[in-house]
């Protein structure tokens with residue numbers, strides 16, 4: 495049962511539309527390299543499309559009604575958008591879910607040190623990374639430093655054309671005989687993934703500070719540029735990500751190479767789909783969460799009550815809140831839980847079972863289940879629901895394929911699907927196929943980005 499390559503089906507008009515979607519997507523990747531930056535960008539685009547903060551809307555008074563468009567955010571890292579439909583919300587919503595955090599290196603709370611006239615920042619990696627991929631490439635620092643008085647300083651170093659970049663060193667090949675005998679997981683030690691941040695000592699320091707003149711200079715620059723002191727690292731969230739913009743990939747410009755496409759490719763196309771909705775029948779919802787890469791934990795992860803609380807507030811605003819209505823609205827909902835799929839890679843064909851693999855260019859991927867070793871940790875979507883979703887995709891001529899994450903017993907992974915399913919709603923994993931998932935630079939097909947957006951729109955319209 496082979497699925498057709500979507501590129502073969504496009505008209506000129508569709509190709510043009512695809513390029514527009516991809517252009518907007520690349521812009522989103524460039525501006526949203528952290529979960530906070532993504533939320534900022536999402537709010538901007540939502541407001542431009544007529545959404546307002548739920549809290550602002552409630553303060554205006556008057557019940558929320560069909561056609562109203564609101565969003566709600568928590569801790570600047572998790573966001574839910576609702577476009578209220580004609581139908582009673584107790585009958586459920588059509589929900590698009592995805593995550594906006596990506597693997598990266600986080601700066602530690604006490605990070606700065608000097609050794610051999612070089613200054614470094616200590617890191618702790620976040621999410622699943624092959625550590626050897628992160629050394630000897632240009633890196634950028636994005637994030638916030640919060641001063642004791644509560645003022646927040648936005649940090650962004652390494653993206654502008656004339657910005658300096660940061661870097662993690664690797665051992666020269668000439669001396670790497672012993673290193674190269676190590677297992678790939680141990681080639682780079684997590685504790686030694688330190689960011690090279692300076693080498694120029696500050697002149698004319700008092701004697702007691704002369705020993706750390708390079709570090710002192712870095713602190714001086716940070717103070718001049720951002721008004722922060724060394725102690726302010728204690729209350730900072732600084733993320734090290736690959737420096738540079740997403741680019742077209744391939745001579746035929748058919749692919750995108752970019753950082754953080756897992757899972758911003760699903761998050762952004764979900765956002766585009768909901769922003770395009772016009773007077774939906776069922777309430778449309780788009781839920782974009784943080785902390786998926788480390789188990790969906792914390793107040794901004796899918797395991798938190800954020801979503802449930804947000805729906806409760808929405809119901810209250812509609813003048814419909816009761817505990818039972820909330821339960822029913824959640825229970826009767828349908829969800830596409832979107833996360834990227836492992837694209838089949840001929841160079842690593844051994845890791846895949848070809849009949850049940852996702853291929854670049856063949857459209858959005860449906861994963862009936864994910865998980866590892868006997869589907870453990872998976873949300874196994876109901877066959878009836880899979881049938882309904884594929885019927886919708888066929889109706890709207892969405893190119894789709896089905897897949898599982900690699901061969902049985904070779905590995906696996908989880909998503910947020912099983913957590914949403916706890917409410918008893920119908921959930922299926924879906925998403926875009928990616929090559930080199932979790933690498934600093936990941937690859938997707940333009941056609942799949944376009945088909946994902948089409949799929950999400952179709953789902954919001956008809957699920």
Ligand SMILES: [Zn+2]
Pocket residue numbers: 593756757786833834
């Ligand atoms: Zn993911």
